[in-house]
Amino acid sequence: MSILWIVGLPLAGALVVLVVREVRLLATILTTATLVTMAILCLAQRQAEAMMLLGRSLSLSPQEAVGLAFCAVLLAALTLYSQSIAPGPLAYPLTLGAMALFAAATMIRNLAISGLLLEMGAMVAVMLIPAKRPGTAMTGMRALVLLALAGPLLLLAAWAMESRAVDPANALLVRIGGLSLIVALGIGLAVVPFHVWLPPIFRDGSPLAVVVLSVVLNVTLVLLLRSVTQTSLWSGGVEFFSTLLLFGGMATVLVGGGMALGATSLSRALAFAALADLGLVLIGLGLNTPSSLDAATFQVVYRGLGIATVSMSLGIIQHCLGGDEFWRLRGAMRRTPLAILGLVLGGFSLAGLPLTAGFTSHLLLYQALASQRPDWAMLVMAGSVGPAWAFVRCAIGALVPVPTSAGQREPLLAGLVVVFFSLLLFALGAYPRLLALIPWESLGISLQALLGL
Amino acid sequence: MRNPVPTWRLFHFVWTWTPLQIALGLTLVSALIFVVEERRLTVLALLLQYGLLGLLMAPHLYRPVLFVRLGLGGVICLMLALTAGSVQRRLGRLALLVREGQLLWPTNLAPALRAMSLAGMGAIFRLVVMALGGLVAYNLWRTYPLGFVPAEINLASYWLISIGLLMVLTSAEPLRMGLGLLTCLNGFASFYLLLEQGLVVISLMGVADVLIALGVVICAEAWLASLGEEEAAP
Numbered sequence: 001m002s003i004l005w006i007v008g009l010p011l012a013g014a015l016v017v018l019v020v021r022e023v024r025l026l027a028t029i030l031t032t033a034t035l036v037t038m039a040i041l042c043l044a045q046r047q048a049e050a051m052m053l054l055g056r057s058l059s060l061s062p063q064e065a066v067g068l069a070f071c072a073v074l075l076a077a078l079t080l081y082s083q084s085i086a087p088g089p090l091a092y093p094l095t096l097g098a099m100a101l102f103a104a105a106t107m108i109r110n111l112a113i114s115g116l117l118l119e120m121g122a123m124v125a126v127m128l129i130p131a132k133r134p135g136t137a138m139t140g141m142r143a144l145v146l147l148a149l150a151g152p153l154l155l156l157a158a159w160a161m162e163s164r165a166v167d168p169a170n171a172l173l174v175r176i177g178g179l180s181l182i183v184a185l186g187i188g189l190a191v192v193p194f195h196v197w198l199p200p201i202f203r204d205g206s207p208l209a210v211v212v213l214s215v216v217l218n219v220t221l222v223l224l225l226r227s228v229t230q231t232s233l234w235s236g237g238v239e240f241f242s243t244l245l246l247f248g249g250m251a252t253v254l255v256g257g258g259m260a261l262g263a264t265s266l267s268r269a270l271a272f273a274a275l276a277d278l279g280l281v282l283i284g285l286g287l288n289t290p291s292s293l294d295a296a297t298f299q300v301v302y303r304g305l306g307i308a309t310v311s312m313s314l315g316i317i318q319h320c321l322g323g324d325e326f327w328r329l330r331g332a333m334r335r336t337p338l339a340i341l342g343l344v345l346g347g348f349s350l351a352g353l354p355l356t357a358g359f360t361s362h363l364l365l366y367q368a369l370a371s372q373r374p375d376w377a378m379l380v381m382a383g384s385v386g387p388a389w390a391f392v393r394c395a396i397g398a399l400v401p402v403p404t405s406a407g408q409r410e411p412l413l414a415g416l417v418v419v420f421f422s423l424l425l426f427a428l429g430a431y432p433r434l435l436a437l438i439p440w441e442s443l444g445i446s447l448q449a450l451l452g453l
Numbered sequence: 454m455r456n457p458v459p460t461w462r463l464f465h466f467v468w469t470w471t472p473l474q475i476a477l478g479l480t481l482v483s484a485l486i487f488v489v490e491e492r493r494l495t496v497l498a499l500l501l502q503y504g505l506l507g508l509l510m511a512p513h514l515y516r517p518v519l520f521v522r523l524g525l526g527g528v529i530c531l532m533l534a535l536t537a538g539s540v541q542r543r544l545g546r547l548a549l550l551v552r553e554g555q556l557l558w559p560t561n562l563a564p565a566l567r568a569m570s571l572a573g574m575g576a577i578f579r580l581v582v583m584a585l586g587g588l589v590a591y592n593l594w595r596t597y598p599l600g601f602v603p604a605e606i607n608l609a610s611y612w613l614i615s616i617g618l619l620m621v622l623t624s625a626e627p628l629r630m631g632l633g634l635l636t637c638l639n640g641f642a643s644f645y646l647l648l649e650q651g652l653v654v655i656s657l658m659g660v661a662d663v664l665i666a667l668g669v670v671i672c673a674e675a676w677l678a679s680l681g682e683e684e685a686a687p
Contacts, residue, residue, distance in 0.1 A: 054653055056653070112649065112651075112654050113653060113654060113657060116654065116657040116658060116661055117657070119661050120657070120660065120661050120664050123661065123664040123665055123667075123668050124664065126668055127667070127668055127671050130671055130672050130674075130675030130676075131675060131679075132675065132678045132679055133679060134679045135679070136675060136679065137627055137672045137673070137675040137676035137679055138626075138627065138672075138676065140627075140668070140671075140672045140675070141627040141630050141631070141669070141672040141676075144631075144634075144665065144668045144669070144672065145621055145630060145634050148634055148638065148661075148665050148668075149634075149637070151661060152638065152641040152645070155641075155645060155649070155654075155658075156645070159645070159648050159649060
């Protein structure tokens with residue numbers, strides 16, 4: 001079966017779902033089935049021969065296949081969850097369309113085309129944000145502007161890198177290529193400019209929008225970064241990138257952690273915890289040692305699970321309590337117990353607290369950083385206090401017994417999806433070797449190769 | 454009876470413009486997008502911008518590519534024009550309500566009221582910002598000339614990028630931000646298309662522009678719908 005099915009199937013699915021979107025149950029089933037099939041296709045095509053399309057090479061490495069499959073499964077679960085909480089008429093087709101474009105961007109071995117497909121995927125994903133609620137349109141527009149500006153920068157980087165192959169001595173091309181690539185990836189990962197565009201999405205966006213823009217887009221960008229640093233950089237470029245990633249990661253952890261300390265709502269706590277967690281991923285990539293790269297890979301996966309769990313809980317809480325400010329959470333355990341379970345376990349995992357999945361990857365990253373820069377490791381650990389404190393405050397508030405009036409009931413299907421994710425995070429935290437039980441070898445992937453970014 | 458100027462003569466007249474004249478035309482048209490408040494007119498100015506940019510780049514591009522880009526520009530402007538009409542009508546109605554003192558909860562509508570007049574700034578402010586954009590573009594052109602791009606195209610692209618970015622930064626509603634973004638991207642495309650002649654890349658750039666316009670339309674319509682919610686709120 002051709003590798004093109006990985007792109008063609010979600011695109012075709014998006015068109016079909018667009019037609020049947022009014023029948024929400026059917027649309028949910030079709031979207032979930034398409035995403036699960038896409039995940040299976042990714043794993044089946046992980047070692048397929050590269051193919052040529054319009055003179056460009058298309059292929060999928062095992063890491064890329066697993067990364068895309070993870071994103072597809074995550075979105076399939078989010079789709080099931082969204083069945084109970086109205087996601088907006090275009091949410092499912094847009095999700096499938098964005099996923100198809102991100103998959104195409106990952107598979108094509110040409111930075112200019114890959115960058116354009118990534119930009120197009122981001123544009124489609126941004127369309128998930130606007131709703132009738134005040135403020136969502138401007139949040140979407142700001143994200144659209146910044147992500148649209150990242151596209152030309154990627155094109156410029158691709159041109160400079162291609163031209164450098166013809167004229168290797170041209171230092172100007174190196175400067176243009178390096179700077180454009182850094183700024184473009186920084187915008188995409190929400191590190192540039194000053195972490196501004198992503199946090200409002202956690203406040204205004206649906207869980208689907210949050211996961212597509214903060215998990216799927218990040219996974220795609222990290223895979224692109226890996227592909228670029230392996231093939232297209234100039235001499236000394238990898239060291240230059242590693243240093244930048246390290247500094248950018250440190251800044252992100254400290255800003256995210258500091259802002260989380262002062263959070264007054266669950267959405268802000270989640271936004272800054274996710275940002276601080278992204279900083280840890282960047283630190284792991286920047287250290288560029290086998291153990292730090294392994295830990296960064298774990299961190300990408302656990303961060304995705306944590307964000308998905310807390311954003312789903314957030315959606316339920318907003319639906320049932322009419323908002324997510326900390327004062328509204330008082331006594332929430334009685335009205336939304338499943339969401340609070342997800343909030344506690346998902347939040348603690350994002351903060352890296354023990355007995356949750358995030359603890360393993362946080363610990364590995366602290367160790368990797370401490371082996372090279374012990375003082376920085378202390379700073380990063382101090383930065384992680386912010387998210388932990390924010391989620392502990394949420395948990396304490398929710399557990400306080402206060403009399404509550406009757407309100408919206410917690411949707412059962414959405415709650416069950418949250419519980420499944422929460423238990424998964426707990427199981428991976430309590431028994432970290434659970435991942436090794438998955439029969440990677442029978443899938444043709446060695447765990448070492450999977451973890452080796 | 455008045456004798457209308459035949460269309461072909463108009464085309465012939467425009468076709469004979471020198472690159473410098475076209476660049477000046479682009480400057481004027483982009484300035485109109487920035488200064489004029491009537492949104493339908495700004496979309497018309499964007500359409501003219503696509504046309505003049507095509508004219509400026511005509512000697513350097515394959516004709517089919519040029520016509521496809523012009524066609525996509527037309528599609529983008531058509532999409533934006535429909536939204537511009539509804540935004541203008543809704544804001545006009547709000548302005549009327551404010552004048553007649555019928556708005557009981559004006560603070561709810563603060564974003565819309567700000568957007569009515571370019572973030573509440575006057576014409577002098579807009580002209581000063583535009584002059585700043587011109588100054589930035591001119592200095593960039595003098596300091597960092599792109600050797601591989603003709604001087605007129607280089608100046609036009611710097612001008613479009615700077616004025617587009619300034620428009621994004623000084624706007625308070627999605628449609629005007631979108632017009633600024635598209636102006637900025639036109640500035641980038643005007644020199645990038647001279648570097649990259651691959652049909653796949655050029656086609657994908659066109660599709661990306663259409664998706665961006667679609668995103669702008671969706672955000673602008675959602676913004677209007679949210680104003681409706683606020684109007685209805687007690």
